[in-house]
Amino acid sequence: MSKIKFILNGREVFATAGMTIYEAAREAGVDIPTLCHHRALLPIGACRICVVEVNGQRNLQAACAFPIFENMEVQTESPRVVAARKLILDMLFAERNHYCPFCEVSGDCELQNLGYRYGINHWEFSTYRQPFPLDATRKSFLMEQNRCVLCQRCARACSELVANHTLGLRQRGAESMIHADANMPFADSTCISCGTCLQVCPTGALVDRRSSYMARDEQSERISSICSRCSVGCGIHIVTRGGNVLRIEGDWDAPVNVGLLCKTGRFLPLYEEERERIAKPLLRGKNGLEPVGWEEALQAVADRFNKTDAAGKVLLASSDATNEALYLASSLFGDGSMQLLTGATPNLGDKKAGDFSDLPGSDMILLAAANPVQDHPVVSFLIKRLVDRGKRLLVIDDEDNALAPFAEATFDLKSIGKAVRIAETLNRVTVLYGAALTDKAAKLLNKLDAKARFVPLEPGINTCAAVKFGLNNSGKIAGAKVLYILQGELNGNGAEMVSKAGKSTFVVVQAAYASELTNTADVVLPSAIWSERSGTLTNTEGRVQTANQAVEPLGEARTDWEILAMLADKLGKNLGTSFKDISKRAAKRFTGKEI
Amino acid sequence: MPKISIATDWLGGCAGCHMSLLDIDDRILDLMELVEFTSSPITDLKHPPKEGVTVGILEGAICNSRNVEVAKQMRERCQILIAMGDCATFGGVPAMRNLCGTQAALKRAYLETESTTDGVIPDSPELGVPLDEVVGIDKVVKVDLFIPGCPPSADALFYALSELLAGRTPVVLPPHLFKYD
Numbered sequence: 001m002s003k004i005k006f007i008l009n010g011r012e013v014f015a016t017a018g019m020t021i022y023e024a025a026r027e028a029g030v031d032i033p034t035l036c037h038h039r040a041l042l043p044i045g046a047c048r049i050c051v052v053e054v055n056g057q058r059n060l061q062a063a064c065a066f067p068i069f070e071n072m073e074v075q076t077e078s079p080r081v082v083a084a085r086k087l088i089l090d091m092l093f094a095e096r097n098h099y100c101p102f103c104e105v106s107g108d109c110e111l112q113n114l115g116y117r118y119g120i121n122h123w124e125f126s127t128y129r130q131p132f133p134l135d136a137t138r139k140s141f142l143m144e145q146n147r148c149v150l151c152q153r154c155a156r157a158c159s160e161l162v163a164n165h166t167l168g169l170r171q172r173g174a175e176s177m178i179h180a181d182a183n184m185p186f187a188d189s190t191c192i193s194c195g196t197c198l199q200v201c202p203t204g205a206l207v208d209r210r211s212s213y214m215a216r217d218e219q220s221e222r223i224s225s226i227c228s229r230c231s232v233g234c235g236i237h238i239v240t241r242g243g244n245v246l247r248i249e250g251d252w253d254a255p256v257n258v259g260l261l262c263k264t265g266r267f268l269p270l271y272e273e274e275r276e277r278i279a280k281p282l283l284r285g286k287n288g289l290e291p292v293g294w295e296e297a298l299q300a301v302a303d304r305f306n307k308t309d310a311a312g313k314v315l316l317a318s319s320d321a322t323n324e325a326l327y328l329a330s331s332l333f334g335d336g337s338m339q340l341l342t343g344a345t346p347n348l349g350d351k352k353a354g355d356f357s358d359l360p361g362s363d364m365i366l367l368a369a370a371n372p373v374q375d376h377p378v379v380s381f382l383i384k385r386l387v388d389r390g391k392r393l394l395v396i397d398d399e400d401n402a403l404a405p406f407a408e409a410t411f412d413l414k415s416i417g418k419a420v421r422i423a424e425t426l427n428r429v430t431v432l433y434g435a436a437l438t439d440k441a442a443k444l445l446n447k448l449d450a451k452a453r454f455v456p457l458e459p460g461i462n463t464c465a466a467v468k469f470g471l472n473n474s475g476k477i478a479g480a481k482v483l484y485i486l487q488g489e490l491n492g493n494g495a496e497m498v499s500k501a502g503k504s505t506f507v508v509v510q511a512a513y514a515s516e517l518t519n520t521a522d523v524v525l526p527s528a529i530w531s532e533r534s535g536t537l538t539n540t541e542g543r544v545q546t547a548n549q550a551v552e553p554l555g556e557a558r559t560d561w562e563i564l565a566m567l568a569d570k571l572g573k574n575l576g577t578s579f580k581d582i583s584k585r586a587a588k589r590f591t592g593k594e595i
Numbered sequence: 596m597p598k599i600s601i602a603t604d605w606l607g608g609c610a611g612c613h614m615s616l617l618d619i620d621d622r623i624l625d626l627m628e629l630v631e632f633t634s635s636p637i638t639d640l641k642h643p644p645k646e647g648v649t650v651g652i653l654e655g656a657i658c659n660s661r662n663v664e665v666a667k668q669m670r671e672r673c674q675i676l677i678a679m680g681d682c683a684t685f686g687g688v689p690a691m692r693n694l695c696g697t698q699a700a701l702k703r704a705y706l707e708t709e710s711t712t713d714g715v716i717p718d719s720p721e722l723g724v725p726l727d728e729v730v731g732i733d734k735v736v737k738v739d740l741f742i743p744g745c746p747p748s749a750d751a752l753f754y755a756l757s758e759l760l761a762g763r764t765p766v767v768l769p770p771h772l773f774k775y776d
Contacts, residue, residue: 101681121741121767122685122731122733122743123684123731127686
């Protein structure tokens, strides 16, 4: 990239050719205000708040969209520019209801900040009196049209990022309004409630219901973490205040999702979780399960362990455990039977593994036996976005696949050969495959070995790591003397697994929520949930990422690996003492290398 | 040096801004050395004196015909007019009624509340007539200085008065005192 020289506020500045004035100024440390522009979206120059003076140009130019050129002279805060910005703000404030004390986002509003920056201490024009509707049909967030500045960030995010094309603009001029589909209530529209529009809205037009009025940004904390709802491993910010989680936002700097989240990741953990938490270790006594201390509970487990031979110990693991917990579990149960509660994608042997970054550069995407719209929504956004830009997609699935309408052809698994024949004619292919891929179908994919990259879409959050740690050695449950169920936050009671094991089996359940399974257990060890734990998680591409603790665990609950470390200690096994130590050992086992 | 005279009054407001003015605490004693509060809603004299004052301060929005009269009289009798608080500068909370309309607001308040029986919309000739639109005072009279805030902090008010006493006109409050809410 060649550097070119231009004059910014009288100062010589070098910047990369092709940059916009806004980008170049930002790099040079000069702040140009923006409103409709957003780092993740293409510039449209709609709001004009970023206007600057460019020599030789008759009119002021939108810095977010205007490219720099050699020797151009730019003024970013000249009297003419400031007067124009004030006029724009006066007009924005005159439209609709932008009165801050009425508004949930006061204090964190980009329009309000601009008002302060340019000293808008009164309204030059009378305010617009026509009330606009409020759409409260969605459970988790509102659309308050009266606070909309028509920057279209939401509509652009809906189309450019999520490729859902629900939001659009109707009417013209003062009647313009953001709407869903053909002016439908949002809940009845094609909206998938991913909340990306909510995250990009600069004003209080889109408001999260749960966290409104709970805290301004300056009063809240942001903890970077990893979503633990599926194996994609999206980067999130957990926003907290006083030890309470207020909301979840996508991390724009995260490599996997680049800011995007789905409904499941953004809203479900806070809006839909109604299961009862377990706050104390429980041990079965004369009167059923009784709360006990950690010491007593772990001693009971250790006693049983010591009395049981390796073959009698069976581990059932959900995949939402951290790498550290999976490492410890695999070390404790390595000689016995270990099974995954959620299954895994088939092992394709030594095929070339790829990751999501291979998708944009490939000529075709083969989606085999996976339904990302339902199971890995953020990946479905990525696929739909690429299809929008002309990428070819083939869907191979025996079930109804929600991406089928976007594919140029759909096949059932039996006829995967037909899809392979189409893909063979191309140079670069990415195959995304799910757990439902049959061995037979997998074999037919061999023909693509030379030109394809293969990316699994694992069914469980940390399945990739669980498989690498050998947690699906498909041993038997029947005849187990001690059954240790590493359930974590997983739904489902697992009672059928317990019945397979037999009545006399000693059942230990390490879980966050009370369920039928914990009710029948002999020992229940309370584990921390996503917001309360630190640890590493391996996403479906094999990327190891760190989840950070945002709030204190409920009651006496502990992080999954902490519980297993305490148990290892009780059993006199040295598997590591600190998080760092255990994490390092886990990584070593994982990669075969010291890190 | 003769004392600078200040008159205050309120229109469609909640008295919160006057509370904030009193909130400047013991600094008010220093202020009283230099200024004289001729009249205010919380003194015996309610109206600004005919001979005029240097500074007039108005709280509250223009909601009815009476508010217009009070604002105009204050403007005539003062040299510098300050709009104190969000209602005076933007219309504020009373301006919420613009979103449903004055008649609908009156009907809801006096006839339709759940506890009302045989309600009547007040129309005594002594009362001001509600306007169709609630506005800031600058839509009716010329304002020299706006101090937004709901209410503006005591520091913001003290800063503005101190600047005026020092012979400077604070056009916009400094960032740490400039608040809309």
